[in-house]
Amino acid sequence: MNHEMKALRMAGGKLAGFGLLELLISLGILSVGLSALFGLYVTILKTNTHSHLNTVALQLAQEKLETIRVASFATLQGERETGLRVGGLEIEFQRETTIVKRTAPLLADITVKVTWPSPFYPRRLLTTELATQLAG
16 A cells, blocks of 8 residues: 555545535535625625715716806706616616805805615615805
């Protein structure tokens, strides 16, 4: 017998190896690890999607603020827009603009709030908001 065979030999004279019990235990440990990795993947996917939708909502709010900045101060008024779609997204955004004018000093407090339904929780709405002041 060569040296490797002697090293594999157990005290009872049988060759050492993996039995069915060891195989089942190792498969159990592997499945726990893989399910943890799958859970992490799902969490990363949800976070990435939420971040992308939040970025789109911020772009919609910024776009509205830019439109308001070039408008005449006298014509500024609040509005509510529904059914906004961006690119190929299946999500419909709502954009609400609130404008509160002050006379002394001549300022307008402008708030743009964008709301959209969560793709992961059916009855939950997500919101982002931008606020600024505009001199008249």
